[in-house]
Each structure stands twice: as C-alpha cells, then as structure tokens.
Amino acid sequence: MEVEKDCFTCPRQAVSDVNGNGRDQTVIRAGVTVEFFGVVRLVAGRRRLDVKPGSLGDVLRQVVEQCPTLAPAYLTSTGRPNQCQVVLNGLLVTDDLSRRVSEGESVLLTTLDLGG
Amino acid sequence: MSGAGEIPRTQPNVLWSAVPDGTAAVQGCGGYHGRYLIIDLTRGAVQVCTLGQEELRRVVGGAGLGVYLLLRHNPPDVDPLASDSCLVIAFSPLVGSPFTTTAKFAIAAKSPLTERCCDSLCSSAFALAGKRTGFDALVIKGVADQPCVLVVSDREVHALAAPELWGTTVSACDRHLAARYPGREWVTIGPAGERLVRFATIQHDGRHAGRGGLGAVMGSKRLKAVVVSGNCFTRIAEPESAGRLARELAARSLGPATAKYRLLGTVANVAFLRRVGALPERNFRSAGVEPLEHFSGEDLLGEQRVARKSCAACTIGCEHRFRTAGGEARVEYETIYALAAACGRQDLDEVLEAARLCDELGLDTISTGVTIGFALECVERGWLRLPEMAGHVRGALPGWVEAIGLKMGDLGELLGEGVRRLAARLGPEAENIAPHVKGLELPGYEPRAMPMMGLGLAVTARGADHNRTSGYEVDLSPGHDRLAPGFEQVAALVEQENRAALMDSLILCKFLRRALTDFYADCAAMLRTVTGWDVTSGELREVAERVVTLRRLFNTREGADCSEDTLPDRFFREPLSGGPAAGAVLDRSRFYRLRAHYYALRGWSPDGLVRLDTLQRLSLLPFAEAVGAVCTRAQ
Ligand code: SF4
Numbered sequence: 001m002e003v004e005k006d007c008f009t010c011p012r013q014a015v016s017d018v019n020g021n022g023r024d025q026t027v028i029r030a031g032v033t034v035e036f037f038g039v040v041r042l043v044a045g046r047r048r049l050d051v052k053p054g055s056l057g058d059v060l061r062q063v064v065e066q067c068p069t070l071a072p073a074y075l076t077s078t079g080r081p082n083q084c085q086v087v088l089n090g091l092l093v094t095d096d097l098s099r100r101v102s103e104g105e106s107v108l109l110t111t112l113d114l115g116g
Numbered sequence: 117m118s119g120a121g122e123i124p125r126t127q128p129n130v131l132w133s134a135v136p137d138g139t140a141a142v143q144g145c146g147g148y149h150g151r152y153l154i155i156d157l158t159r160g161a162v163q164v165c166t167l168g169q170e171e172l173r174r175v176v177g178g179a180g181l182g183v184y185l186l187l188r189h190n191p192p193d194v195d196p197l198a199s200d201s202c203l204v205i206a207f208s209p210l211v212g213s214p215f216t217t218t219a220k221f222a223i224a225a226k227s228p229l230t231e232r233c234c235d236s237l238c239s240s241a242f243a244l245a246g247k248r249t250g251f252d253a254l255v256i257k258g259v260a261d262q263p264c265v266l267v268v269s270d271r272e273v274h275a276l277a278a279p280e281l282w283g284t285t286v287s288a289c290d291r292h293l294a295a296r297y298p299g300r301e302w303v304t305i306g307p308a309g310e311r312l313v314r315f316a317t318i319q320h321d322g323r324h325a326g327r328g329g330l331g332a333v334m335g336s337k338r339l340k341a342v343v344v345s346g347n348c349f350t351r352i353a354e355p356e357s358a359g360r361l362a363r364e365l366a367a368r369s370l371g372p373a374t375a376k377y378r379l380l381g382t383v384a385n386v387a388f389l390r391r392v393g394a395l396p397e398r399n400f401r402s403a404g405v406e407p408l409e410h411f412s413g414e415d416l417l418g419e420q421r422v423a424r425k426s427c428a429a430c431t432i433g434c435e436h437r438f439r440t441a442g443g444e445a446r447v448e449y450e451t452i453y454a455l456a457a458a459c460g461r462q463d464l465d466e467v468l469e470a471a472r473l474c475d476e477l478g479l480d481t482i483s484t485g486v487t488i489g490f491a492l493e494c495v496e497r498g499w500l501r502l503p504e505m506a507g508h509v510r511g512a513l514p515g516w517v518e519a520i521g522l523k524m525g526d527l528g529e530l531l532g533e534g535v536r537r538l539a540a541r542l543g544p545e546a547e548n549i550a551p552h553v554k555g556l557e558l559p560g561y562e563p564r565a566m567p568m569m570g571l572g573l574a575v576t577a578r579g580a581d582h583n584r585t586s587g588y589e590v591d592l593s594p595g596h597d598r599l600a601p602g603f604e605q606v607a608a609l610v611e612q613e614n615r616a617a618l619m620d621s622l623i624l625c626k627f628l629r630r631a632l633t634d635f636y637a638d639c640a641a642m643l644r645t646v647t648g649w650d651v652t653s654g655e656l657r658e659v660a661e662r663v664v665t666l667r668r669l670f671n672t673r674e675g676a677d678c679s680e681d682t683l684p685d686r687f688f689r690e691p692l693s694g695g696p697a698a699g700a701v702l703d704r705s706r707f708y709r710l711r712a713h714y715y716a717l718r719g720w721s722p723d724g725l726v727r728l729d730t731l732q733r734l735s736l737l738p739f740a741e742a743v744g745a746v747c748t749r750a751q
Contacts, residue, residue, distance in 0.1 A: 038384040090696030116382035116449035
C-alpha cells in the first residue's frame with residue numbers, strides 16, 4: 001500500500017534545509033551543544049544549537065525558546081521532556097532537570113521510540 | 117543475476133490435491149476458527165486438527181501458537197532441513213479485526229542456523245487471506261518430490277509442480293504468481309532458500325520473515341511458494357466496542373509516539389545510536405567512530421527516498437524505500453548496521469544495492485552483513501583465504517551478497533553457512549570474535565555500550581535477537597549507570613521481553629507500543645472485544661511468560677543448556693576503542709550474576725532449566741510432559 005500523505009508531516013524542503021547548507025550552525029560559540037536526532041531534528045529544523053551552561057532544565061528551556069516547534073509534542077513550553085529522550089555527552093541518559101550541564105558538554109535529544 | 121528473468125507461462129501441473137475434512141469450528145468465541153491444518157508434502161495428504169478455547173487462550177496466537185504447535189509436531193532432535201521437520205504458519209485472533217497493525221502472521225520452525233526455536237514475523241495481506249482459509253495455522257511437513265507451489269483455499273489444498281519458478285528471484289516469482297493467482301496472496305522464497313543458505317528468508321509483498329533461516333526450511337521441502345485464499349471469516353464478539361477502540365488506537369497511532377516510523381523509518385536510529393556509541397562497526401571492533409552520518413535516516417530522507425509503504429491494515433506506514441543502482445530497496449536501521457557499519461563500508465550506493473539484492477535473493481540482511489564483516493576481519497588477520505575479499509575492494513559488496521545468495525564459489529559456500537559454522541572451521545581465535553549467540557548473528561546494538569541489550573541477546577531463545585528482547589529500552593532509560601546495570605534493570609528486561617512475546621502472539625506491530633497508554637489493559641481490551649473472553653491484564657502477563665517459557669522448553673528438548681546463554685568472548689576481553697563509550701568492556705562476573713537473577717525471575721533453575729513449579733504455575737506441566745520437554749534436573 002503506497003502512503004501518500006502523513007498527518008504529521010515534515011515537508012521535504014525542510015528536511016534538506018536541516019541537513020543541507022549549515023545555515024543552522026552555532027549561535028553561541030562557547031557553551032553547551034545541543035544535538036538533535038531523528039524526528040526531533042526534523043521538527044526543530046536544525047541539527048544542533050549552542051546554548052548557555054546551567055541546569056539541564058535551563059538548557060532545555062533555552063532549546064524550546066529557540067525551537068518553539070518542539071512544544072508541546074517533544075518538550076513542554078517550560079522545557080520538560082515529553083516523548084523525548086535526553087542523553088548527556090553521549091552516555092548518561094537522564095531526566096534529572098537539576099543536573100548541572102557545564103561548558104563543553106553536549107545534550108542529545110531524540111524521540112523515545114528506539115525500536116528498530 | 118541468474119534466474120531473474122521473466123518466466124514462461126505454462127499450464128499448472130497438479131501433483132496432488134486434497135479436501136480437508138470439515139470439523140466443527142470453535143464454538144462460543146470470536147477471532148478463531150478453532151482448527152489447524154497439517155499438510156504432508158511427501159504423502160500429498162492433509163489432516164484437520166481442532167484447537168480448543170482453553171489451549172488457544174493460553175497461547176493466544178501468532179508466535180505463541182506457532183511455538184506451541186512446533187513443540188507438538190516437530191520431532192525432537194530432527195534436522196531442521198529433514199523431511200520430518202515442520203514449518204508452522206500461525207495466524208492470530210486480531211487478524212482481520214479493525215485494529216491497526218494486526219495484519220501479521222508468525223512462521224515457526226527449528227532454525228537451520230541455530231538448531232533452536234525460531235519464530236519469525238511477517239506482515240500484510242497474506243495474514244488476512246491465510247486466516248480466511250478457515251484455519252488458525254498451517255503445519256507443513258514432508259518434502260515434495262519436485263519444486264512446487266502449495267495452494268491452500270477454504271475448499272481444497274493442492275500442490276502444483278513449479279520447475280519454472282525454481283531459481284527465480286523474489287520479485288520475478290511475485291510477478292509470475294500475480295499473473296497466475298489474481299486476488300490471492302502468497303509467501304515465497306528466493307534462490308537463497310532453494311540453495312539452503314542458513315539465513316534465507318520467507319517473503320511476502322516485500323516484507324520478510326527474516327531471521328533464523330526459515331527460507332531454507334521451506335527450500336528443503338522444495339516449496340517455492342504457499343498461496344492462500346478463502347472466504348471463512350471469523351466473528352468479532354463485540355463489534356461496536358471493537359470499532360470504537362480501534363478508532364481511538366488509530367488516532368493515537370498518528371501522533372508523536374510513532375512519528376519516527378512514519379517520517380523516517382527505523383533508519384532514524386543510525387545517527388543517534390552512533391552518537392551514543394551503540395552502533396557496532398567493523399565486526400564489533402569499534403562503535404561510534406566511523407563516519408557513517410550519511411547513512412542516517414535524516415540525511416537519506418532528503419536525497420534518496422522514493423516511496424513510503426505500509427503493510428495492509430496499518431495506519432503507521434514505516435517502510436521507507438530508497439533509490440539504488442538496480443532499482444529501489446527497503447532500508448531499515450539493521451540494513452545500514454549490517455551492510456555498512458559491520459562491514460566497514462562507506463559507499464551509500466554500494467550498500468543500498470546490496471540491500472536490494474538481499475531482498476531479491478531472500479537473504480536476512482543482518483546475518484548477511486554480519487557474516488561478511490566477520491569474514492573480512494578473518495581475511496585481514498590471515499585466518500581465512502578468500503582473495504576476492506582481500507583489500508576492501510570498492511563496490512564489491514553486492515557481488516559478495518550475490519555469491520552468498522546463490523552459494524557461488526568458496527565465498528558463497530562458506531559464508532552461506534553463517535558466522536558460527538564459519539568460525540568453527542577457522543579455529544578458537546576466530547570463534548572468540550565471532551558475533552553470534554546460539555548461531556544467530558548479532559543485531560546492531562553494541563553489548564559493551566548496552567549491557568542489558570547484551571544480556572537480552574544472550575538469553576533469548578532465538579539467539580541474538582533484538583525483536584524478542586528490546587533491552588535497548590532498559591539501557592537507555594534514565595536513573596542508572598548505563599555501563600554498570602543492576603538487578604532492577606534485569607527486572608525491566610524481563611518485562612520488555614514479556615511485552616514483546618505478547619505483542620508477537622496477539623499479533624500487534626511493535627512500532628505501535630508507545631501508542632498504548634496502559635499496555636496490558638489495552639491489549640486485554642482488544643482481545644476481549646474480538647473473542648468475547650473476560651480476559652484481564654493479569655491473564656495476559658501470564659500468556660507472555662508462557663510464550664517465553666515454551667520457547668525455552670523447545671530449546672531444552674533440543675539439548676540446549678545455560679552455556680549457550682552468553683556473548684562472544686570479545687565483549688569480555690576487548691574494551692571499546694573510541695566513541696562515547698570508549699573503554700567499556702563487559703565484566704564477566706557481573707554478567708553471570710545478572711544472568712542468574714534473570715533465571716530466578718523467570719522461574720528457571722540456576723542452570724537455566726524451567727522449574728517444575730514454574731510449569732505448574734503456567735499450566736504447562738501436562739503439555740510439557742506430553743511433548744517430552746520436561747527436564748527432571750530442573751529443581
Ligand atoms: S508499522 Fe510498519 S511494520 Fe508495523 S504494521 Fe505498519 S507498516 Fe507494517
């Protein structure tokens with residue numbers, strides 16, 4: 001069965017923009033790097049974003065401010081994860097919003113559905 | 117590729133035909149016919165057997181029913197490729213119901229790759245048409261005296277000689293059957309199944325029952341295809357409630373919980389798993405180091421995707437198809453892991469073409485790629501002499517795949533046996549790095565970076581099996597040290613495995629699981645509205661445990677013991693080099709402590725045998741005794 005349309009559509013053009021020419025490059029050079037994966041990348045419309053250090057809650061608040069399309073499906077408007085997986089430095093899976101995220105650290109965001 | 121051309125139209129040549137003797141269908145519940153059909157290809161005979169409500173309720177359908185019938189009909193110790201070996205095709209109560217993602221069927225047999233229990237799922241219209249034959253399962257045994265097609269309808273069963281189909285690729289065979297059997301559905305094997313490649317698949321409409329080599333079992337019976345049709349519909353006990361529930365579930369299936377599958381497919385895993393150091397590379401020599409971003413779903417979507425497809429009766433539609441040199445291919449995360457990462461290949465076109473060839477020849481992409489990756493390391497180390505694999509020749513991958521699928525030359529003969537048999541020929545050093553569990557090649561989750569996935573792969577009955585364990589859900593849950601899990605995570609692993617067993621028995625697509633708000637209650641509600649049974653969450657938890665236990669009983673009857681529930685030596689000896697999990701290595705004593713806890717939670721003895729009290733608790737003791745699967749040492 002061919003599927004024509006999706007009711008949760010991400011336009012193909014947006015995809016090539018996200019993956020394409022680097023227009024979404026670093027906003028603030030020194031800081032915490034947030035990397036987006038999978039559908040979160042498509043919805044955020046960017047591959048990565050640099051934000052200021054702080055608690056994980058602060059970091060995610062900055063993410064949702066700069067990528068408002070992530071709310072409400074993946075982050076709440078105050079930056080709480082919702083259907084969203086948070087990994088620090090590629091290793092630590094966490095939902096502890098009080099955890100300090102320092103300069104040079106990275107926060108990975110993707111959806112919860114890991115199956116494949 | 118040989119055998120890929122059009123087939124001349126010939127008059128069908130009937131080898132034998134039989135009319136199944138009618139027996140009363142199950143009374144008083146919906147969703148089932150209450151009978152299954154045994155088809156003996158040697159004798160050209162069929163036999164109808166009944167299934168009572170009580171036994172159906174214990175195993176539900178799909179994988180549960182498949183393994184139950186396998187235990188009953190497959191003789192112990194039989195060679196999986198021998199005449200007596202059985203191939204079970206099992207449907208389920210939800211097939212044909214209004215619930216999304218339920219057009220699925222299970223195929224079960226003793227695996228020629230592992231010589232252990234193997235149940236593999238496949239999707240789409242074959243499930244709907246197969247169930248309309250009026251049987252809840254087909255048990256196929258014996259060997260035809262020449263290549264044939266088996267045609268099963270609600271009135272008659274016959275076998276047709278099909279020499280013109282033998283040797284055809286999957287798509288050529290599909291075209292021929294479409295012309296000959298309009299309006300019917302079928303499963304087929306490709307040349308790999310005919311040539312008994314130990315990881316050959318069974319295919320329907322581009323979807324494959326992929327793991328464990330069930331295509332070789334079909335090939336050993338000289339059975340090229342099974343065609344099904346009929347008009348026997350099962351009743352839905354509470355149609356209005358079922359319809360309401362189905363609409364709610366369909367709506368949830370279109371939300372963010374399944375967006376990954378709709379928008380990107382499972383290739384969405386590539387970039388993320390690579391970034392968390394869990395995508396194995398070059399025969400598990402590294403993880404998260406190689407430049408593989410260009411294989412990510414996010415990047416492929418913008419460049420190569422040509423279509424998105426869906427199984428019948430599915431609102432999600434996760435199949436993303438990509439352009440290749442020879443046409444187009446279905447590409448999943450495991451495809452990229454096995455054919456690109458595990459083989460150390462960087463060329464996108466080469467990998468996509470290899471994926472297309474796997475589907476055409478009827479090869480499991482995971483086993484194919486992992487076996488090639490293993491062979492490449494053995495060639496590099498000088499343990500294996502295959503000149504065509506030396507020096508990483510650019511563009512060579514499709515040729516290797518073709519050699520395996522057609523069993524051509526030394527490469528095809530050796531690699532077509534899978535990793536375990538190849539390693540056994542090469543000696544203990546090769547065996548230490550051979551990536552398999554129980555003979556099944558490892559899927560794309562690095563056990564040193566995902567130790568709970570590693571434990572899950574070690575203990576599941578089918579071998580290294582990501583679809584039956586979902587241990588990655590546990591590894592990537594918050595609140596614990598991912599590289600040093602504890603007993604709490606083992607309990608979570610058992611729960612994931614139970615849920616998978618239930619979904620595989622109902623059958624519901626696993627990609628729907630996040631759309632279920634209360635897993636067991638939602639499953640119970642679906643089953644209740646279809647069957648009319650007063651089924652509860654607790655009962656379904658027990659069904660799930662029972663299905664896992666049945667698989668274990670099968671393996672024990674075949675001589676399996678706890679020594680098989682482990683991982684390749686490499687993971688305990690070589691720390692990961694590079695990537696986010698650099699330095700990670702499995703601690704052997706921790707692994708065995710966690711495994712012992714897993715056995716205890718399952719109600720198995722310290723050496724992994726199902727205890728008698730567990731059999732009693734799961735109401736399996738009389739059945740296990742009847743099929744010779746009770747181990748008296750299991751106290
Ligand atoms: S989600 Fe994918 S695999 Fe599952 S039923 Fe739908 S199309 Fe088939």
